Amino acid sequence: MNALAATNRNFKLAARLLGLDSKLEKRFNMTMLEGPMKGGIRYHPEVEPDEVNALAQLMTWKTAVANIPYGGAKGGIGCDPGELSVSELERLTRVFTQKIHDLIGIHTDVPAPDMGTGPQTMAWILDEYSKFHGYSPAVVTGKPTDLGGSLGRDAATGRGVLFATEALLNEYGKTISGQRFVIQGFGNVGSWAAQLIHEKGGKIVAVSDISGAIKNSKGLDIPSLLKHVKEQRGVKGFHGGESIQDSNSILTEDCDILIPAALGGVINRENANDIKAKFIIEAANHPTDPEADEILSKKGVVILPDIYANSGGVTVSYFEWVQNIQGFLWNEEKVNNELRTYMTNGFKDVKEMCKTHNCDLRMGAFTLGVNRVARATVLRGWEA
Numbered sequence: 222m223n224a225l226a227a228t229n230r231n232f233k234l235a236a237r238l239l240g241l242d243s244k245l246e247k248r249f250n251m252t253m254l255e256g257p258m259k260g261g262i263r264y265h266p267e268v269e270p271d272e273v274n275a276l277a278q279l280m281t282w283k284t285a286v287a288n289i290p291y292g293g294a295k296g297g298i299g300c301d302p303g304e305l306s307v308s309e310l311e312r313l314t315r316v317f318t319q320k321i322h323d324l325i326g327i328h329t330d331v332p333a334p335d336m337g338t339g340p341q342t343m344a345w346i347l348d349e350y351s352k353f354h355g356y357s358p359a360v361v362t363g364k365p366t367d368l369g370g371s372l373g374r375d376a377a378t379g380r381g382v383l384f385a386t387e388a389l390l391n392e393y394g395k396t397i398s399g400q401r402f403v404i405q406g407f408g409n410v411g412s413w414a415a416q417l418i419h420e421k422g423g424k425i426v427a428v429s430d431i432s433g434a435i436k437n438s439k440g441l442d443i444p445s446l447l448k449h450v451k452e453q454r455g456v457k458g459f460h461g462g463e464s465i466q467d468s469n470s471i472l473t474e475d476c477d478i479l480i481p482a483a484l485g486g487v488i489n490r491e492n493a494n495d496i497k498a499k500f501i502i503e504a505a506n507h508p509t510d511p512e513a514d515e516i517l518s519k520k521g522v523v524i525l526p527d528i529y530a531n532s533g534g535v536t537v538s539y540f541e542w543v544q545n546i547q548g549f550l551w552n553e554e555k556v557n558n559e560l561r562t563y564m565t566n567g568f569k570d571v572k573e574m575c576k577t578h579n580c581d582l583r584m585g586a587f588t589l590g591v592n593r594v595a596r597a598t599v600l601r602g603w604e605a
C-alpha cells in the first residue's frame with residue numbers, strides 16, 4: 222500500500238473510532254490548515270507527490286499529537302543530494318525558494334530539514350527568502366545557531382526518540398540500559414538516537430545507512446562509529462563491527478528494540494513475520510505498512526508510531542520559531558527540559574486515548590491528533 226493510501230486508511234480508522242461525522246471528515250481532507258503549516262523539506266531520488274502529500278498529512282496529526290499550534294506541510298525535490306556538489310545544492314535550493322517564496326512565511330508555512338537537507342539548506346532558504354521579504358529568521362527552523370537556530374534542534378528528533386522510548390519501556394518496568402537496539406539510518410535522526418541511547422547504557426548491535434550495514438552482538442562503539450562516519454561519509458568499512466551483506470536484512474536482526482530512521486514503507490508484509498524485535502520505535506515517517514502493522518500486532522510486537530515517536534524534531538522547531546518571534550534565545554538545558562515535558566505529556570495523552578478507544582498505540586496517536594483537529598474545526602463552525 223502506498224504512503225498516501227496507508228495514511229488515509231489510518232485517518233479513516235481513527236475517524237470511525239471517534240465517531241466523527243462523514244461531512245466533517247471530508248472537510249478535514251479539504252482544509253488541513255490550522256495555524257502556520259509546518260514540515261520538513263526532503264531531497265531524495267524517490268520523492269514523489271503522493272508521498273509528500275502523505276508526509277504532509279502525517280505532519281497535521283503529528284503537530285496535533287505534540288499539542289503545538291501548527292498545521293501540517295511537507296516539501297521535496299526528487300534529486301540525489303549525494304551526487305550534487307555544494308554549489309549545485311545551493312543553486313537548487315535558491316531556485317526552489319524563488320518558486321515558493323510567496324507560499325512560505327512566518328505565519329503561513331515554515332519549512333525545516335528532513336531527509337537530505339539540514340541547517341545549511343535552511344540557511345540558503347532563509348537568505349533567498351529574505352531578498353524578497355526582508356530578513357525573517359522565523360521563516361525556517363533547523364537553521365544554524367549562528368543565524369538564530371535553536372540550541373538542541375540538531376539533536377531534537379533523536380532526543381525525542383530517546384524520551385519516547387524511555388516512556389514506553391517504563392510501562393513494562395524496563396529502562397534503556399541493557400536493551401539491544403538495531404537502527405536503520407545513521408543520518409541526523411539515527412545518529413543522534415544512537416549516541417543518546419548509547420550514553421544511557423543501551424547496546425546498539427547493528428546500524429545501517431545508504432553505504433551499508435554493520436553489526437556487533439557485544440554492542441557497537443558509537444563514539445568511534447560517529448568519527449568513522451564523519452571521515453568516510455558512511456558506516457561501511459567500520460572496523461568495530463562485522464559487515465552485513467544485505468543491508469535491508471538489518472530489520473530482521475536479533476534485538477529487543479528496532480528503530481527505523483531512514484525511509485518509509487521498509488517494514489512490510491515481506492519482512493514483518495521475520496522481525497525479532499519486541500518493540501519498534503518509528504523514528505522515520507511511515508516506516509511500517511498497514512499490512513505489516515497487522516502481522517506484527519498478532520506477533521505481540523509493540524509499535525510506537527511516528528506521529529508521536531519522532532515528534533521531538535517539530536517540537537523543538539516550534540521552540541525555535543517562538544524564540545525567533547520573541548527575539549529571546551533559550552539555553553540548551555531549557556530546550557531539552559521543555560522537550561522532555563512535551564514528549565512525556567504526549568505519551569500520557571496517547572495512552573489515555575488507547576484506554577478510551579481500546580486500541581493500539583498507532584490508533585491512540587491518530588485518535589488524539591484527529592480529535593484535536595476535529596475540536597478546532599467544529600469550534601470554528603466549519604463542520605457543515
Ligand SMILES: NC(=O)C1=CN([C@@H]2O[C@H](COP(=O)(O)OP(=O)(O)OC[C@H]3O[C@@H](n4cnc5c(N)ncnc54)[C@H](O)[C@@H]3O)[C@@H](O)[C@H]2O)C=CC1
Nearest residue numbers: 335336337378406407408409410430431483505506531534
Ligand atoms: N530531521 C528531522 O528532524 C526529522 C526526520 N524525520 C524522519 O526521519 C527519517 C530520517 O531523516 P533524517 O535523519 O533527517 O535524514 P538524513 O538525510 O539526515 O539521514 C538519512 C539516513 O538514512 C540513510 N538511508 C537512506 N537510504 C537508506 C536505505 N535504503 N537503507 C538504509 N539507510 C538509508 C542515509 O544514508 C542516512 O544515514 C526520515 O524518515 C525523516 O522523514 C522525522 C522527524 C523529524
Ligand SMILES: O=C(O)CCC(=O)C(=O)O
Nearest residue numbers: 260261333335534535538
Ligand atoms: O521540524 C519540523 O518543522 C518538521 C520536521 C519533520 O519534517 C517531521 O517531523 O517529519
